[in-house]
Amino acid sequence: MLRPVALLLLLLAAPRSLAVETLRIAIEDTGGEVRISGRGLGFGADSEEATFVAIPSDVAVVRRKAGKLEVNGAPVLGDSVRFRAGLSSTEDAGSSPGEQPIKAGGTQVRGDVVVRPLREGLQLINVIPLEDYLAAVLGSEMPVSFPLEALKAQAVAARTYALQKKLESYSNAFHLGSSVLHQVYGGVNREDPRTRTAVDATRGLVLTYELAPIEAYFHASCGGRTESGQDALHRDLPYLQPVDCPCGRLPASRWSASMSDAEIKSALKRPAQGMKVTARTSTRRVTRVTMGDGSSLDGVELRRRLGYTRLKSLDFEVERVEHGYMFTGRGYGHGAGLCQWGAKALADKGKGYVDILTHYYPGAELQQLY
Structure with a gap:
């Protein structure tokens, strides 16, 4: 059942000028130099309202020199620089990110890429529309051959997890990492038509408890019964309780x-x-x-x-x-929340993604965020 979205969730929404929810994902830590490339590449300040300056070669080499940043040998103002691909001479500062992939270091992503100093080197942060991020997360976290209803359940869980982490770290330089410590995110190369379909079919849907996004943990296989949040993660949460699971067979x-x-x-x-x-x-x-x-x-x-x-x-x-x-x-993993192989088994039996989510997150509710 869908219920009105809480004020807390509304605060997560992107500025109305963008009309899209975005995340900041730390994708790579590098040495003192990194190469950024993309068609129609430009750079500007790390701001949603930034004006981007086109780079004629579509390639930027960012270096850290004496603690400051340089782009193609020229110093830049500020302590970070943001890159966007797909620019044209007629685009303005309000253009939406994500239309054209951009390669940063060893990863190709959608959205923008921010480069900032970190310790003795550089850190790359992908500023990406949430739905684009999810299409790549699904391809990294769950086999794309799994039934579509299982992929949909994973999409809702991953969206909810990401938004909860964004709320938790809203003022930080980034909201999530790209490894198993958060959600595995492999960029454009991990997208697939089936992951896109699952994300689009559940667009804007999140799991909530008392009108706030839940901590939607998930794992590969529980072995027949999931674990409580308290025992698995030291998180005593009412919607992370042991439930029976068909993956044990x-x-x-x-x-x-x-x-x-x-x-x-x-x-x-x-x-x-x-x-x-x-x-x-x-x-x-x-x-x-x-x-x-x-x-x-x-x-x-x-x-x-x-x-x-x-x-x-x-x-x-x-x-x-x-x-x-x-x-x-x-089993494989901590055992709390959504069991991916269990979701597959339930989907194979004809269960829909709402039934799957209700089973693994008892007491949580499905809400339409946008």
């Missing part, structure tokens, strides 16, 4: 990993012998392991040290084998 949810005593000792900085699980959550995810010497380690820290791609989740059993340990588990 899928081969993709099962994994195993063997590690030698030497590998574990190197990762943990202590002997591995005698490792055993001594505490679990209500969904049987490991919260503590104890070693033979009596020392113990938090489950989340164990997974971080042994590697997220090897210890894919905390829903595992551990068995002593010759010269090491065998870990056998279910």
